[in-house]
Amino acid sequence: MKLTKEQIDFIETALIEKCNFKDFDDVRMELTDHIATEIETEIENNKLLFDAAFVKVMTRWNPMILPKSWSRYENVPYIVCKLWKSLDWKFQFAAIPIAALISYLFFLLQERDFSVYLLLLPILLAGLISNIYLLYRKLIIKIHSTLSSYALHKIFKLSLVMLLFIGLNILVFNGITENSIQPLSFPTIYISLIMMGKSWVMHKHLKIENQLLKVI
Numbered sequence: 678m679k680l681t682k683e684q685i686d687f688i689e690t691a692l693i694e695k696c697n698f699k700d701f702d703d704v705r706m707e708l709t710d711h712i713a714t715e716i717e718t719e720i721e722n723n724k725l726l727f728d729a730a731f732v733k734v735m736t737r738w739n740p741m742i743l744p745k746s747w748s749r750y751e752n753v754p755y756i757v758c759k760l761w762k763s764l765d766w767k768f769q770f771a772a773i774p775i776a777a778l779i780s781y782l783f784f785l786l787q788e789r790d791f792s793v794y795l796l797l798l799p800i801l802l803a804g805l806i807s808n809i810y811l812l813y814r815k816l817i818i819k820i821h822s823t824l825s826s827y828a829l830h831k832i833f834k835l836s837l838v839m840l841l842f843i844g845l846n847i848l849v850f851n852g853i854t855e856n857s858i859q860p861l862s863f864p865t866i867y868i869s870l871i872m873m874g875k876s877w878v879m880h881k882h883l884k885i886e887n888q889l890l891k892v893i
Contacts, residue, residue, distance in 0.1 A: 680713050684727055688712050691735070696742045697752050703822040703885050704757060712738060750830075761827050768874030776867035783862050794846075797862060801843065804869025807876035808839055814879050820889045824882035828875040839868050 680688075689709045692698040698705040712734055719730035735742075741756045750758050783796060815829050842865045849861060 680717060680727070684716075685709060685713055688716075688731070691731075692742065696754050697744050698742075698754060700821040700826045701754070701757055701823050702820050702889060704754075706889070708738075708742065757823050757826075760823055761830075764827055764878065768878070769871060772867055772870040772874065776863055776870055779866050780863040797846070797865065800866055800869050801846065804839060804865075804872040805843065807869075807872035808836055810876050811872065811879060812836060818886075820886040822882050822885045822889070824878050824885060828879040828882065832875075835868065835871065839872065842868060 689705065692705050692708060692712075698708070715734045715737075716727065716730045719725050719733055720727065723730075725733070742754050744752045745755050745758060750761055753761070779800070786796065811828060811832055814825070815832060818825055818829075842861065845861055846865060
């Protein structure tokens with residue numbers, strides 16, 4: 678037996694309204710296909726009606742598709758949280774030791790009277806360009822995938838933080854304060870690395886978007 682279009686739409690609506698898959702088009706489409714196939718199997722093998730088969734299959738999927746309240750990503754389906762947490766380890770958490778190492782190298786160079794700002798400027802500019810690119814993608818995005826939603830998660834908040842540190846660095850550079858650059862170097866480098874990592878994730882999303890647009 679093959680499900681009707683109305684029944685498939687019912688599955689997709691349930692994933693959107695009950696499991697918060699509204700902003701994850703790629704996973705939602707794949708899940709809808711898997712769940713529909715399993716429901717068809719239940720109807721054919723166990724002679725169940727659609728409603729009973731739907732409840733049985735969705736109950737089996739619930740641990741993976743329902744949002745977890747304890748997650749740092751509130752109201753995000755567990756299957757998406759797993760991917761996002763793996764990306765966190767690759768980008769957000771990995772950026773901490775990298776930013777710390779670069780800041781330490783800057784400190785050593787500053788002790789030798791090197792102009793640390795000449796070294797900090799390329800990193801800051803790369804982060805700023807990445808930030809602008811992400812904001813641009815936020816405005817024109819056509820398909821919402823797990824990668825694009827991750828890349829744009831709290832993007833406006835991160836943008837304000839980046840602007841804050843850019844402003845603070847400009848103040849230090851202009852000599853308004855005599856404090857060392859060191860208190861500012863780590864957060865500035867860290868937020869720049871985060872923006873670069875998110876831009877790379879967004880670039881990967883474009884491939885998914887192009888594929889989904891062909892299907893839709």
